[in-house]
Amino acid sequence: MTNDLIKETYTLSNGMTVPKIGFGCYNPKGGDTYGMIRRAIDAGYTYFDTASLYETERALGQAVKDSGKRREDFIIASKAWHDEMGAGNVREAFFRSLKRLQLDYIDLFLIHWPRPNTQCDWKKLDLETWSELEKLKEQGFIRALGVSNFLPHHLENLLDHSDTKPVVDQMELHPGYLQEAAVRFCQEHEILPQAWGPIGRGWIFQNSVVNDLSSKYGKSFAQICLRFLLQRGIQPMPKAMSEEHMWENADVFDFEISREDMWLMSCMPQTDWLGEHPDLAIPQKASNPDQ
Numbered sequence: 001m002t003n004d005l006i007k008e009t010y011t012l013s014n015g016m017t018v019p020k021i022g023f024g025c026y027n028p029k030g031g032d033t034y035g036m037i038r039r040a041i042d043a044g045y046t047y048f049d050t051a052s053l054y055e056t057e058r059a060l061g062q063a064v065k066d067s068g069k070r071r072e073d074f075i076i077a078s079k080a081w082h083d084e085m086g087a088g089n090v091r092e093a094f095f096r097s098l099k100r101l102q103l104d105y106i107d108l109f110l111i112h113w114p115r116p117n118t119q120c121d122w123k124k125l126d127l128e129t130w131s132e133l134e135k136l137k138e139q140g141f142i143r144a145l146g147v148s149n150f151l152p153h154h155l156e157n158l159l160d161h162s163d164t165k166p167v168v169d170q171m172e173l174h175p176g177y178l179q180e181a182a183v184r185f186c187q188e189h190e191i192l193p194q195a196w197g198p199i200g201r202g203w204i205f206q207n208s209v210v211n212d213l214s215s216k217y218g219k220s221f222a223q224i225c226l227r228f229l230l231q232r233g234i235q236p237m238p239k240a241m242s243e244e245h246m247w248e249n250a251d252v253f254d255f256e257i258s259r260e261d262m263w264l265m266s267c268m269p270q271t272d273w274l275g276e277h278p279d280l281a282i283p284q285k286a287s288n289p290d291q
Ligand code: NAD
Pocket: 023, 024, 025, 026, 027, 049, 050, 112, 148, 149, 170, 171, 195, 196, 197, 198, 199, 200, 201, 202, 220, 222, 223, 237, 238, 239, 240, 241, 242, 245, 246, 248, 249
């Protein structure tokens, strides 16, 4: 059975429409990624977020192929990891992703992190990478370009020196970690903020503010988090293994968090975060070209 709960869409600055909720394909604990994605397709998700680092591109490509749906019914997004940046590197990395996904084109391709390490000339590297991605887009291999974990100063570098504006910026965003300045900057520049870790990888579940609102609205913690992000104009990318959680996370379009409660959640004490700041600490894991 397929649900059609995620009917609402955002329109990106290049005119593309995307469902308001995507599905995250990061599955670090392993397990049956292919089965997870097939269940998510059956549950009605059509936007899938992966990355070369996640090593889930093959499973995603196969699941899309086996679904019996049309390619154009899906929005597939992937990302280049920090050791895949630079003109030649990113072109090769892109075609490795395309091959693993068994696709002719990718809908959205993102730079995963703005700076590989704190010492390098990241502005030059980002621009060189971006310019190569622009060529791939012109050649019809990519429909839209985006970024991930970019803060306003990283975005300004692209906006000031290139003709292509990123259509999305994927950041860690959830109640208690809102990155207000970055979200505001994105929205002022028609860049759709996407939320990774939108239900806070479980930390939120102990939070008393979210807990109380969950009881008040008769919705789960996850649904309160996702609804909150949607009402802030953000596109969440929840990941879930179980069918029950997949359905629950899509079922957030039939209620409204009140203005007062939105302010309460917006001003609640900070919760935890993953601890990776794009300018301070970056994940050092290398990509695996042979995956
Ligand atoms: P998440 O907030 O989506 O949390 C996932 C965890 O919550 C899983 O353990 C899942 O089983 C559980 N869960 C899901 N639905 C639930 C529900 N309704 N009730 C209770 N528990 C539930 O965090 P995430 O997986 O870190 O992030 C989501 C996606 O964002 C990833 O899969 C990936 O696509 C993307 N991501 C991007 C970056 C980046 O740097 N761009 C980094 C991390 C993740």
